[in-house]
Amino acid sequence: MHELPIIARVLDLATASAPPGAEIVRIRLRVGYLCDAEPLWLERYFRTAARGTQAGSAQLVVTREAGPPPDGAAAKAGAPRGTADTPTAAGASEPDRSAADAAFGYVLESIEVRDAPQRNGP
Amino acid sequence: MSDSTRIIDVRAAVLQDNDRLAASLKEELRRGGTFLVNLMGSPGAGKTSLLAALLPLLAGRFRPAVIEADLDSKVDADALEAKGWRAAQLRTGGFCHLDAFMVRRGLAELGLVDETDTAPGAPGEICAAGIAGDAPGSAGRGRKIPPYDLVFVENVGNLICTAQVDTGAAMNLALLSVPEGDDKPLKYPPIFAMADAIAVTKADYLDRETFDLAALRGRVAALKPDSRVIAVSARSGEGLAELAEFIAERAAAWLSGAARGDRRAGPRHL
Numbered sequence: 001m002h003e004l005p006i007i008a009r010v011l012d013l014a015t016a017s018a019p020p021g022a023e024i025v026r027i028r029l030r031v032g033y034l035c036d037a038e039p040l041w042l043e044r045y046f047r048t049a050a051r052g053t054q055a056g057s058a059q060l061v062v063t064r065e066a067g068p069p070p071d072g073a074a075a076k077a078g079a080p081r082g083t084a085d086t087p088t089a090a091g092a093s094e095p096d097r098s099a100a101d102a103a104f105g106y107v108l109e110s111i112e113v114r115d116a117p118q119r120n121g122p
Numbered sequence: 123m124s125d126s127t128r129i130i131d132v133r134a135a136v137l138q139d140n141d142r143l144a145a146s147l148k149e150e151l152r153r154g155g156t157f158l159v160n161l162m163g164s165p166g167a168g169k170t171s172l173l174a175a176l177l178p179l180l181a182g183r184f185r186p187a188v189i190e191a192d193l194d195s196k197v198d199a200d201a202l203e204a205k206g207w208r209a210a211q212l213r214t215g216g217f218c219h220l221d222a223f224m225v226r227r228g229l230a231e232l233g234l235v236d237e238t239d240t241a242p243g244a245p246g247e248i249c250a251a252g253i254a255g256d257a258p259g260s261a262g263r264g265r266k267i268p269p270y271d272l273v274f275v276e277n278v279g280n281l282i283c284t285a286q287v288d289t290g291a292a293m294n295l296a297l298l299s300v301p302e303g304d305d306k307p308l309k310y311p312p313i314f315a316m317a318d319a320i321a322v323t324k325a326d327y328l329d330r331e332t333f334d335l336a337a338l339r340g341r342v343a344a345l346k347p348d349s350r351v352i353a354v355s356a357r358s359g360e361g362l363a364e365l366a367e368f369i370a371e372r373a374a375a376w377l378s379g380a381a382r383g384d385r386r387a388g389p390r391h392l
Contacts, residue, residue: 002218002219002282002283002286002287006136006137009136009137009139010136013132013134013136014132017130017132017134018130025127026127029136034285034311034312034315034316035286035312036282036283036285036286036310036312037286101135103315104286104312104316105135106135106136106137107133107134107135107136108132108133108134108135108136109131109132109133110129110130110131110132110133111129111130111132112127112128112129112130113127113128113129113130114125114126114127115128
């Protein structure tokens, strides 16, 4: 269920990043290893949500982070979600490949666009 | 017409708006001296029953209140208000989890923040509806005491979606009831990886043959080694004092941090 607002936000970010009139042909999304978001379902929701937008025929490429290393990385990932000792900084949401990002992050990496055809003369 | 394409680097966190709002809310609550606990668990895990049993143990040290969230009805808020606790109810419609924006609405209903977000660092916005007086650690400086300094937000009953979105809470407390089984950290790891503590509710049903508490502790530790697992029963009272103490310690650390922040901030908060 949480996939819907995530996909809506992906579309918002992608269309805001695309030049006006350009066709978005590919969207690359990276998801953390602890995100409950299966690429198959994300793509399915995306197909429906993107209909009629600049990304109507775009391919959504979802890459899932590899699982945690066996050194308690999940614990580090949990911390920025808010412990009393470690207040979350705004920067924790930045795509900086931090532990939290690798675990819980959804990062729109890039979009591939085909520019609108140029008009020659008036 | 050229058919060539080009790649535009975006590198944006998809949930960045919520994450920024959550961080700003956290800082605002810290400055105002309110500790917010995000309570998560399946429907029927015993979230409301736990609160009803836990609040009396915390009321001597804090001024607690609750934000309830459900798809519909205000059954839970009514149940807590019938016991004399202040409870605001959020109706999420079809939404399966709370986000920072919704939590802010609940806090506004409790008179703890304005409805609209304020930029981090802007003093004086919190506790506009608060009771006049001095906040802990700011004696004599005229800062308002928040009407509630310990707020539980009972998230929508859900083990999955609630773990995906930052609510702005200072502490995440996940509930797992004994009837649900000790294998849940294997099946739903995110919530156990992000929670600061796990309350194993309905401990009066605990049967060591069908629910292995040691195995659960091991599974939680594999995801988050510093997480605390506390078996509790709202019916028998088992474990409630330990859980109350754990929350009180976390809250006190948070609130003393706010007081230290006041000293650093100096005249800005006068």
